[in-house]
Amino acid sequence: MMKKLNIILICVIHSCYVYAQNLIIRGGNIVKADSNISIPNKAIEIRNGKIYSIGVTSNEKNFPTITLHKDDYILPGLFDLHAHLKLIYEGQYKEDTITTPLLYLANGVTTIFTCGDVDPEAVAKYKTNVSLNRSVGPRILNSGPYFGHGNKEWSDSMSKEEIYQTIDYWADRGVNGLKVKDISETHLQYVIDRGHKHGLTVTGHLHHKAHPEVGSQIAIPLGIDRLEHFIGGDALPGNTTGYTEIAALDLSDPLIDQSIDLFIDNNVWFNSTLTVIGGFTQSQDEWLKYWVDEKKYWTPYAQSIVNTNPKRWNPNREKFYENSKKILKRYYDRGGLISMGTDGPLILDFLWVFKTPGFNTHREMAMMSEIGIPNNEIIKIATINSATSMGLEEKLGSIEKGKLADIIIIKGNPLEDIYSTRSVHTVIKNGEIYDSRTILAQCEGKLGPESEEKWFKK
């Protein structure tokens, strides 16, 4: 009888371990980005997926324990707030809720905002599965569909009621924010007003094809919360896309600083997404280079088509990239609010080569260091600042008592070398432990379309 009970107890403990939630982390060092120091870790105790105590623990409950080495550094889980799950090829867009999210998680990105879904129902379903532990993945903050011409079904003649109804529907479905892409001023006002009524933040890719005249100079006074890709406002003529106009920008134009100040005065957050901007160039900048063979995660078919389809290569991008780096530095120096966003989905039509979601988040961090942002500030951008920009700073973004236990462990001190974030080996989300190498091994050969036939099949 006694033996049977022991077996049952072992099973209970074992399932507790698999679905984690309770955990003790001993050893290593805790990185404190706020005060720009790291301190030796005595113990972090996690109970029911939350940080229960830091520095003291009795371990009377026999929780599973990880013991770290001297060269291990403990950070909050990373955010990526422009983290599409989509794959793009030959005019078709599909959401990948299998491999892309695993690549984020393996890289220590424990929270993503999907920033405009082409198949919002699929993303919403996946988010539910992750939250119920039916699927493995990062914490999903979903956006619902694009609002604006980023959505193929959008029209400038849509009524206020129609737009409100769509927002109401997605707010009821529990989206975490809204994304506008290429939208008229009138429609932008509708989306911001209705989004805010539901407590949802709104971000935007503006200065685009149908409405190049609508940029930060219009969106910020209307109350937008975050912006992607472009700082420029009135310095951009508003005749064509932000990509082209930033490439042609005269950086001595005082309207650029005026645009930066408009962000600052209104506490608007900026996702620079220089990963996607620099990734489309032939730049030899250190931060863009490979440190692992990312190609091996792609399907053989995706590997074969990405190489043979550089048809949308645009030399303008080099200038756009160089100007964007300088503007970002200026924005930072003046006190602009930055969050983390890479915008690096699998785009197989561009000369994008093999830069891969998840790895790109580390690229974006290294880019910030290369342009002169201090490492502790970069860590804040990728963690607490991003959490704050989504209104989640009470729950996520730092290692503090009472917060959700989203923690990553890397080798080396990122305050000394930001490139050390690339060595993430252990990822904890909600107190559950994931081994990066195991997840990455599962992803080999899986990212992207499997074959021509399967991709074009409806």
Ligand SMILES: [Zn+2]
């Ligand atoms: Zn995007």
